[in-house]
Amino acid sequence: MTSKPSSAVKLTWRTATVVAVETRTPTVKSFFFQLAERLPFIPGQHMDVRLTAPDGYQAQRSYSIASAPETSEHLELAIEQLDDGEVSPFFHETVAVGDEIDLRGPIGGHFLWSVEDGGPVLLVGGGSGVVPLVCMLRHRAARGNRAPMALVYSARTAADLIFATELRALSERKDGFDFFPTLTREPGPLPGVRLGRIDRALLRDALAVLSTLPKVVFVCGANAFVETGAQTLLDLGIAPATIRTERYGG
């Protein structure tokens, strides 16, 4: 690896138009953006968004790209509404089709996967942390790739599973992708879904279907979730250098 990066082009702010808004769960909406030019990116990367008030005040946040690089003309960002947030409530309450929003990206150089990287791959997502992982899955499906991939996905209730129908359909293809949802606040029982937090047993079951040790593991969600998940994986013998983490929020 070279010791100095090659000279880089500045990532500029571009104006994108909202072409669709879709409610995914009670707290998550997907926003679909059209850019003047199609933007190449690697699954796992995110976009920075910027809002400007009339007095010039600006707010910026980052959101992972949900849409696959191959299939979409439109960039999808799945945004969870945070009660005490400044930007996510604006998206949920005010942003509408036709609005123009400044975006910059794609950003990210480590929490990335494309089919050329190979597998097996273990994905571990909590809540809206599943978004970059779904991007990787959509990319894999778009390329007809069969690298073994397992997604362990923890959400509060069945209604909070983002992309639930799509993930089930992908797992029913039996093309090497296995789906392990688990719900932490569902009274249950529900068919096909475990109840309770992600634990050693669930991660062990997911690793078992991959048949060989994963080449890379991606863990994404709130910090406490990632910390517990990563530590459990280390306890199960996964090498620390193979675990990549993305921590949302505090």
Next chain:
Amino acid sequence: MATRGFSGRGRASGTDPARLPPGQYLTSDFPVLSAGPTPHVAREDWKLTLQVGPRPIKSWTWGDFVRLPITQVTRDIHCVTKWSKFDTAWEGVSIDNLLADAGIEAPSGFTLAHSFDGYSTNVPTEDLIGGRAMIAIAYDGKPLEAEHGGPARLLVPHLYFWKSAKWVKALQFTERDEAGFWELRGYHMYGDPFKEQRYSGD
């Protein structure tokens, strides 16, 4: 151009706007971010080394290190993921005192900090001396937690916080500015939050 319907009502009131770098928001939390799992380094295994190129010139065990003069600072910190936190209180050994204990002046213009988990980040040596940086071992009056980089992390608060390498184990003085982990992956070589130097081309 203004974003339709956005008034910025949610902005933190009473904040001196000059104190918050462009694109940042103020938080009272202390978010944890990292590229991988948290390493756990026991104090009995801890060592800090100064190197000139590949050559180690001085090492401290934990026992040696905590006998060095301790400095207390209160500083604002700024993460490239957009959050800023004001008035954070740290204790540790300033890089000036580290060099003094090693009996040397800063050997070269650039420094590459190395961490126990394989992470690295580059900082011009001038940005580490003259009271600008320390090896921090306590935050907010308590020993630095592993999640926040304990037992010891580099603290360079005037640059984006990815430069404040957690779990620091070595400072390597280099002839050229050698890109560290995030610098090799699209992030800025210097990282001044007030110039919004987040990404490589900024």
